[in-house]
Amino acid sequence: MSIDATESDAEGVEVAEPEPEPEPGVPFTVNGVEYRAEPGRNLIDACEDVGAYIPRFCYHPRMKPVGMCRMCLVEVDTGRGMGLQPSCMLTVSEGMVVDTESEVTKKAQDGVLELLLINHPLDCPVCDKGGECPLQDQTMSYGPGESRFVEEKRHYEKPIPISDTVYLDRERCILCDRCTRFAKEVAGDPLIHFMDRGNQTQVNTFPDDPFSSYFSGNTVQICPVGALTAKPYRFKARPWDLNEIETTYPNPMGDRVTIQSSRNEVLRYLGVDSDAVNWSWLADRDRFSFEATMHDERLTTPLVRGDGLGNASADGDELVATSWSAALARVVEALEDANNNAGPSSVAVIGGARLTNEAQYAWARLAKGVIGTDNVDAQLADGLPGDVVASLPRTTIADACAPGGTVVLLSGDPKEELGTLYLRLRHACVEDGVKLIELTPNETGLTRYASQSIRVRPGDIGAVAAAITGAEGANLDKAIGAVTVKELEALAAAVSGSDRITVIAGRTSMADHAALTVEAINAFAALDNTAFLPGLRRGNINGAIDMGLSPELLPGRTSLGAAGAWYREHWGQVPGQAGLDTTGILGAAATGRIAVLFLLGADPLTDFPDPELARQALDRADVVIAIDPFINASAAAAADVVLPAAAFGEVDGSHTNLEGRISPIRQKVTPPGTARPDWMIAAELAMRLGKDMGFVSVEEIADEIAAVSPLHAEADAAAIDAAPDGLVMPLTEDPSRPTRFAWSDLGAPDEPASYDSYSYRLVVDRTMYDMGTQTAHCQSIDQLAADGVVRINSHEASRLGIGGGARVRLSSKRASVECNVSVDDRIARGTAAVAHNHPGLDVRSLIEMGDPVTDVRIETV
Amino acid sequence: MSRLSEANLRIAHDILSRYPKKKSATIPLLHLAQEQDGYVTDDAMEHIAELVEVTPAEVLGTCSFYEMFKRAPVGDYRINICHGIACHLLGADDLIHHAEETLGVRQGTVTDDGKISIEGVECIAACTEAPCLQVNYRYMNNVSNEGFDVLVKGLRDGTVSVPKHGTLALTRQQIPEDKAAGNAWVEPDDAPAWWPEPEGDA
């Protein structure tokens, strides 16, 4: 404001009458009316901006124009007289005259449609696209009433599977190049291509090399005809029978999606073009996950232990159905017993990343404010400590991907773990010249696009990060593990030469200690041009940390120390001292110190790095209560009470993504049976414990969060509802609220125990398709989890004298397992990689938690 | 079905070294593969994809655009009989019919001995010499039915000398070392038979 005032004052002195501000853009004429547009703006978009929609098939705003279909022909005069030109291939220039409605334009569009329909089979009555088909719609609006083509049309086998989820009907294809461009330009998996170009041009794959892209489902969404269809939706519904609602998919990116349903059945998800987040794309794992929501193994009633006849009995072997009031009474009785016997700290809550922000807040308040325990952790020792995540200075995806920036990858492979973040980063590297520096143990899906991709052996990352950021006491004159002095110097030069650095901070492996990554984070956080995006992979984990589902944290990235008094005032009480994380909780449970253990969507038997400890803990805890849409392995083995939770699509609320962006989650269908939203379960338990939390709707919880949290001031229910693209927290600072965690509050990370050296360093990483509960309940993708193998470099394989498929024994100092070998040159030398949670191989028993790294020997058997 | 042989792999690296972008070598490498096997095999396309660092689908997309890359076995001698207008007027149909009868194959198929395949093609721009045909792209003009029989016999017994299908040239391009972008010399021992002996050697 004040700057504007000074400027106009200064102008006022020099010029008596201030010249009018030149309007932005250049003038151009559309259908006789003059408008202005940014020079260089694509003409097809510029016309749409001013209300003159030009029909199109091949043009897609998120991909480069190719001019394949000629549907967008319009009459254009650029100074040489009117002529027909494809508007998607032109950019606005000064004085351009466009006629989108002239006779000539109409005749051209009519002709193009007649041509496109020559070979199109017109099997609309049996085509899934019928009713939402651009070809159908545009033929109605711009096309000829009838065809003059009487000859035989092209024939192809109908439809052929081009991947596990996508079918291709080549007869319907109009060769717009959208799917093939998507595969190459957006996903970077050019496994489909035009073949036999000429009279028989067709989209196809190489023989026996399917379009197995993690993003293949997007091609179905952008195909302007019914040529590409998705297996899960084929012949399921007609578009005019569908209802839809826009919502946020609960993955760490917070992808915007539309849920479409018919008669209370979710039939598909479509990506929504959110400029801030997913640009309309989705990963197949998320796109097809509605199959899990609709799965008939969904829990519909509460379960308690009982005998084979369905009668409840505390020591029964089976889980039997019961009523909500009986199940909740059992939980309350257990909580009261625990409180009377050993105090509130004998209660613990593991999990919560599946929940909405509001449900997470309700559970954090139930645990910390009502029950009074701080033994709460949404992560299963495979992420980063909550206080570290809460303290990271954040940035946005848009800023990280803006030209001129540098991105440092300190996390697992974004292509495997974070779907659309991979697409955004790939675009940034390929199109916008963003520099990517990878400091990962093995190559990732982004390695091809990285400007520096350095293999850092697990255990060395802290030292490497310290050296290249110029941390005190670190220097560049000694190689660190496999990283040479030359590489270190090049990295240091790249870091010091960057104006703006974004670090994607997560865990590259379950087999090394989080403290090592924290050391690296500390080194980067000390640079003042660095901001972070947490690369944690679990659902709404970023919301869970912001809502206080982590030991020592309270809602709003604050701590018991900083905000204990504040929350005591609002909640009545908070725990007196910091509680345990998941490792601590399970350790305490295994030694009989946890009486009541809540599993809030968590499955420690499958996901915790030490399955033995998880088993002992579940066995020893007096009462285990699982709250989940499904029965997972832990619940089946040990839950005394199972409460059915409503899933995504069945609840209202909001979601927090890795930027700290809060966007609305909307309910589309009703939960199966008597399943309830998680927040309602927390509220009900509080009431039964005699300490009503005072909210009866999601909106009231959102308003309470906005009223108390140091991070969420002004982000109340109405504000969230009005911002479909989300609000990045914090919106404003309210000085009357407690201070938030800052990076400088962190102490040094705990020193991990030392280790002795075996031959191969173990990396336990993640893949897109594993046996996770959700994927396992999607019929279309459940078979995509490949059998578990150990991946080693071809040099190591020949050193061992083995090839792919060889059977080997992996032994650490703790245990040994047998498995098959896969030779993979993306794995660094001296490293053995195993993906977690794949059929037939569980290497968690090899990991000694607390050790910095895990080394294994490989012997042939 | 085969990938590039050891010797051809060396040539492939030589070809690759001539281009600033590996992908630019796709078509020369497809020729090399066709020279090796007489047609382009799926395995060779996969091998080329590895060499030029693209996906096999992209190599197939390029390969399938060109009529002269064959993706199924053809005869050692491909006889393309013109049925353009001029040739048609001067008896091309009869010639094609005769060829099919005497060889016992239809257009687009190969004789049992794998020697000869025939195809009808559009005008090959030798209308003044109609009817005409090509054997592995070498012209034969004013071909009568009898002339065709003599040609086939000659091809079979070797008296008509035409390089086998796929052979690109009898001498291969040599780039002087000072002009080369780092191409490797092929050791004479590894070179295919037609590779010219380096000058000055005995």
Ligand code: SF4
């Ligand atoms: S399959 Fe669909 S998206 Fe792909 S080229 Fe054909 S019409 Fe376009």
Ligand code: FES
């Ligand atoms: S939209 Fe312009 S040519 Fe297809």
Ligand code: FES
């Ligand atoms: S028509 Fe046969 S060569 Fe021209």
